Amino acid sequence: MHLSTHQKRPAGTPALNRVEAVTITHPERVIDAASGATKLDLARYYACAAPHILPFLRNRPVYLLRAPEGIDGERFFQKHRGRMSIPGMRLFDRSLDPDHAPLMAVESAHALAGVAQIGCIELHVCSATADRIDRPDCMVFDLDPGPELPWSAIVKGARQTRALLDELGLRSFLKTSGGKGLHLVVPLARRHDWDAVTDFSRAVARHLADTQPQEFTAIMGNENRGGKIYIDYLRNQRHASTVAPYSVRARPGLPVATPLAWDELNHVTSAAMWHIGTLPDRLAGLARDPWEDYFNTRQRLSVSMKKQLGM
Template sequence: MPRTATARPPVKRAQPSQPEPRITHGERVVDASTGITKMDMVRYYALVAPLMLEHLKSRPVAVVRAPDGIEGQLFFQKHEDSDRMAGVLQLDPALDEGHDPLMEIASAQGLRSYAQMNVIEYHTWNALKDRIERPDRMTFDLDPGDGVSWQEVQEGTLLVRVLLQELGLPAFLKTSGGKGLHVVVPLKRLRDWDTVRAFSKAIVEHLARTIPERFVAKSGPRNRVGKIFVDYLRNGRGATTVCAWSARARPGMGVSVPVAWDELDGLTSSAHWTVQTIAPRLAAGNTPWDGYAQSAATLTAAMKTLDFA
């Protein structure tokens, strides 16, 4: 009998890896108050990359660049307008028509590429690129006005959590690395941007009506003197919130870090961890947010409870 030829699977050829971005002027001081340099920031993002990439994956990202250090002019960039960089993906232009492509950090190389471009901060959308018109989270940014103590911020954050619990919504906490705290509600991707933003506004207005001595629903420094503005505007299409593990372009270089609710009392400020002090926290990593994805909720019952039409 003639022998039957056996089909062989095609040989997979190794793809050439992109070279590591070259870092220039690594000695340049980024933050005069600490002496942190550009090379320090390269090393910082290399250190936190395994944790941070979990929060960056599949999300459009905006970045804050500080070419002359954080005391100089800062540039907020939402679209990729330069040549492709290692580890940075240009997303489908149809996701944001009329603009240059949105960006995604796809690997640790991307963080290094942007460090070379003097990027300090990373901010992400509340949606993933594969279903960008359906947000997968709702974010509340507690922004204290002048005269608000840190203890009042902590108490206000607990009050936000209590309301969300009464609405049957899960809530996860992180420092912002700046002045306030972020409370994040994971969502099933069922509602559009306008609905999520409108409902988050209704929640904040309810807080301001119920506890007017503590909360305000209007933005602007004059409106929040002695009070906390719970920023719901982060929930609009194209709005962004600082990513977990991102440094902040502020003196001291605070870091946004996921925390468990039982850690809230022990925080000394929203910049409890900084670029220089983050190392001991890395062992905890993202574990304070264990169960985040599985907790994704629908808004139907919460809307009925709040009598949201």
């Protein structure tokens, strides 16, 4: 299936402009000049990807990156619904974030179409579910390369990070960021609080930077990155978030953050390799889900692991 980003779409016919029972207004609006993709194309992509993305959104606060006029216009994060009515949106109890309006959940194809209707392009998620918001269920390492690094260096960095996690006894799952780098996601049992997960992920990042200083840095800032990969572990903090698997990115071409099997990495050519026009074909052609064991993998951060990292 191709959600073509180049073909003309018939617009103005109400039946054609409805996606998952949501009427897409201004369906012909081009939201990405590089590909010609429209608002309707975006909504149709999210409808197609719904069975794959929804398991990662269920019962989990979601933060919306909105670009109502397209990726070249104003963009902003929305963590709370406010006064806007969003089709299909579920609201969490105010106790999750008592000083603000309720946090939001996107848990159906109808709601995915609803957020596309309001100009949401990216979906970012909290690393904990609402029922145990104080206990994250994953740990994320965002490998953010310096601009001069070739793709081969990023691939090497991902393998080196995986090797350390393997030595610690932690299984990691890989996805493209849809931007410039790669994400390694470590599923966790919900036994550790945010501070414990942040401290552990910082120790992993510092270990890599200390043992392979020519290739990694654990210090934020472009001035520290020259020719290196910054290991962003700060996504493991309580109010941080990570782009969801299968989310579109608000970048030229509308690339998608794409889960991978580790043995696919040899054949990946960039972090933006798949986009809304090609990702549906990838999904249709997969013999197996590259993250099929993700939700059955729950790991603890043990004392022996901490000792290995010098904590």
